[in-house]
Amino acid sequence: MGLTFAAIGYLWACFAGVALIHYGVRRGWMCEETMAIFSNKKLMTGLVSKDEKRVAGGELTTESEAIDSLSFHGAIVAATYFLSYLFLRVLVWGLSFAGNGGRELGNNLWGINFIFSALIAQIVRFILQKTGTQWILDDKTLSRIAGFSVDYMVVSAIAAISLVFVSAFWIQIVVISTLGGIATTLSVPWMASRMFKDYRFERMLMIYGCSTGTLSTGLALLRILDPEYRSPVASDYMVSAGLTFLLAIPFILGINLPAKAGQTGNWTYFWIMVGISFAYLLFTLIAYILLARKRAWEQGRSMWIKP
Secondary structure, eight states, rough: OOOHHHHHHIIIIIIHHHHHHHHHHHHSSHHHHHHHGGGGHHHHSSSOOOOOOOSSOOOOOTTTTTTOOHHHHHHHHHHHHHHHHHHHHHHHHHGGGHHHHHHHHHHGGGGGGHHHHHHHHHHHHHHHHHHTTTTOHHHHHHHHHHHHHHHHHHHHHHTOOOOHHHHHSHHHHHHHHHHHHHHHHHHHHHHHHHOSSSSSHHHHHHHHHHSOOOOHHOOOOOOOOHHTTSSSSSHHHHHHHHHHHHHHHHHHHHHEEEEEEHHSSHHHHHHHHHHHHHHHHHHHHHHHHHHHHHTTTTTTTTTTTOO
């Protein structure tokens, strides 16, 4: 069930996210610099013409006789991911001493392991900068690895959908995913345009991709507008992921309560989760009002307001 909804979320990110971009272009939601990207006709084909000067996809930071630069960067990425895996294993082991609640929290943390991977990656980058060895990494090469990984992830997620399961519960899946997708598609642009002051459309797109999918889908949508991730949008989101995790702990602890209600027949667990969800909704609205201030309810009928 979870894997199916996750895959459907990827579809919403890919199709509705791209539709949002096209709608934003037509409505003039983006700044002039971003709009200029879509004046490039090669964007329609995705290919560089044979007569056009090609842009280098990366620069070598190693001697190929010793180790290929792409292999070296891939090894760094794999090592960083392995560090995040070890960190999460140790964290889950430590939480196991906190009883059933700690073990349940630890098990649920694996579902958001991308947050820990992003944080560990930030720490690795910080260490390299402090030791003066950041030159061994080429951002363009890392962008190519990220692009390949995102494309591979999206295709794999779609391929992982169980047709047998979908055929048995297709009505429930369609209704829930459609309502959730529409609510996300309408609310994220509405709030982002009133809450952010810079890179508003890029930040909205990043949040939309992460809300419908994961961090990877958010980066995939952002890559359309910012292929080299030169804006601070991606790095800002990485930093916010740590705070998001801390605030989400109560929600993570209660995420299995509805399933427990179905297993035990005690619907008190279900209503506890409803209460937790309502508390989060209230907190989100208060935080939004504090951030958006006077613009919080400005032009309420407009999906997007210009600065």
